[in-house]
Amino acid sequence: MIKAYEEVIEFIAAGTSPESLVGYEPSEAAKERIADLIYQEKPGMFSVDEKFELDHYMQLEHIMRLAKARAYKHITHE
Secondary structure, eight states: OOOHHHHHHHHHHTOOOHHHHHHOOOOHHHHHHHHHHHHHTSTTSOOHHHHHHHHHHHHHHHHHHHHHHHHHHHHHTO
């Protein structure tokens, strides 16, 4: 199984434009995986690997939100 955060990394690695960054949305599979991880975060249901995956995804999600905001500025100021 591919980790949810690897999808974001692949998107960044493929190269982006401000428009593609603003329009980026994770796949339905990634959204479902993250929802599952958040649900499993309850005590006793969460493995160390799952915590690692969720933590990394949340960090990348934060970076993507910041990057989208900055990319939007580039689009609106052109």
